[in-house]
Amino acid sequence: MASSLRHFAGLGCFPAAAFSSGSTCFLRRDIPNFCAFVALRPIRPPAAATAPAKPPASPSPPMEEHRQAVPIPCHSGDSPPALSAAAVPKTPLRLGIVGFGNFGQFIAGGVQRQGHAVLAASRSDYSDYCARHDIRFFRSVDALCEEQPDVLLICSSILSTEGVVRAIPFHKLRPDTIVADVLSVKEFPRNLLLEVLPPGFGIICTHPMFGPESGKHGWGKLPFVFDKVRVTEDGVQVAKCDQFLSIFEQEGCRMVEMSCTEHDRYAAGSQFITHTIGRVLSQLNLKSTPINTKGYETLLQLTKNTVSDSFDLYHGLFMYNINATEQLDNLEMAFEKVRQMLSGRLHDFIRKQIVERAAPVPTDPSGKLANGLSSSPAARLL
């Protein structure tokens, strides 16, 4: 069972293995190491922010550049600095959402409640929905980018994000545009954006840890994780960054500033484990019984919630989080440990029988041993 995946060790984020295995060098052509713990390109000084935007970056640089890359300075996450409301300009943001499915529409609601303008682009036609919600809809990302929004928010799925980002015509955007994502994994989009975006662009990686279901009654106290991966400290970019984050702060979210690396480590041990338990239980096809315990009912609800998400999301949590394979292995070892604890007791049970058969333990008429315990096998398990 273990071996079925062990030879994929490290493939929790597949591209990482693509670089670590000489036998898969052909993958280097078009799979950069998006889950590596280093940036794919050193951060440029603020001055670079004024340089004209360049066309999309060429495919990933060779291995050597990865090895020489400079680590991204990450926030500790222990004491998130308060957002400076004073720094937030009064001009509403023009926020472009790329990928306008359920989640993009859900986020757009909060953006509009905070008085900002929403522009949306998607492969599917949401023109009717947008017309009803005072949102400008574009059938192509190119058309949306020609409007030069202040912030471009990528709301595509984990599996489609790389293709979506690589197809963005950055040269049509202002050179200090902020690009943000909302994926449930964070190192992958951080490294993807650092590689593909022109150097002057701002990068904010976020994970709103709620959705249309858990956030349908408001976003109050729901966790919003963010990492200001690359924001120039002078100019308007930092102000727009705070203005963007204030949307979620004003909606009442619990703002958690945390590095993408920390997020993925925590998420693999919590969110991925939770989804895995739900997926495993869904395979058992559990039913409600006339004698449900409260604990069993929480498992039934967990299973229902898990399968209401797509398997693509679960697979994304696994393949695009470098810590997921280790957590899956830990879960398997924990299950095996419990089986061993149960079988160990059975072995004790049998050994006691064999020994006592060879030398029967004297009992009194009431069936009690000298030690006061019953001579019965079950009682001897005490």
Add this chain to the structure above:
Amino acid sequence: MASSLRHFAGLGCFPAAAFSSGSTCFLRRDIPNFCAFVALRPIRPPAAATAPAKPPASPSPPMEEHRQAVPIPCHSGDSPPALSAAAVPKTPLRLGIVGFGNFGQFIAGGVQRQGHAVLAASRSDYSDYCARHDIRFFRSVDALCEEQPDVLLICSSILSTEGVVRAIPFHKLRPDTIVADVLSVKEFPRNLLLEVLPPGFGIICTHPMFGPESGKHGWGKLPFVFDKVRVTEDGVQVAKCDQFLSIFEQEGCRMVEMSCTEHDRYAAGSQFITHTIGRVLSQLNLKSTPINTKGYETLLQLTKNTVSDSFDLYHGLFMYNINATEQLDNLEMAFEKVRQMLSGRLHDFIRKQIVERAAPVPTDPSGKLANGLSSSPAARLL
């Protein structure tokens, strides 16, 4: 992993395997098949209820008697008959509790609230507790039985119950005494009591599916499972049976009449699975994180509740429920299935790369394929 326990298949209730395996025939001496789906002794006609009580039955009958035994008629559990309140006499019951730990004390509270007298016996000394709660305490089961209570309620642990029951001096009790249990498994005590009790004694197997924690604010709507295994329809035994069950009905429990066999089948697929998930997660030593999802918090709570019970209880749910091993195997197969679904996607990922390396797919300058998808590997997973 599977093989570590597979050779124990059928040992979910160990004694059952003891009979099914020729290599363990020595176990037949003192391990009756308490989990078999048949009774160890045919039900006696009501007339037998008037016969004088006999001393404890001798050790389990030979295999042949098991094969010839008559099945216990079980209630369907679909439509539990309402308890006839009219049949309940006004005289309070005198209820003797054998095993007066936390659960015995918890049950005694409800018995007293319904106006019945409680007598208690336990290996540990609870004389002070009983003095404070108007309960007569006895240091031995013999002394308790000399008081001839109407109902003897066994509140010992699963693992100690056989020894406790075999040590009861039935000849000191009235010949129509009702003996009941409260174990979380039901076929085992049903068959144990049918084998060990004198024929005139009544047998009611119950499972209050709550305890001091879940029932601390009252027993309203909490499930109480019961099976009137052997109750003579005439005489006072049936009235005392209804009077005993009315304690839980009057406390507001959801009364679920169900055969012991049905209970164990349902419980293995719900309560045992729940305890197993809790035990497995406890091995992972899960911690709260700054980014807990609601689903993860339910798992943290489930783990906390599970480990608050003893491992002896969990082991009892496994070893004394003939359906538990099958459920453990199902859980293992479900886990393996999920791993296979994840690894299968990774295999697809690699195969696509190999094929496209041999015959590169043409792309336009924007990086889009003829089908409109990005040429990137991640996008090709769509």
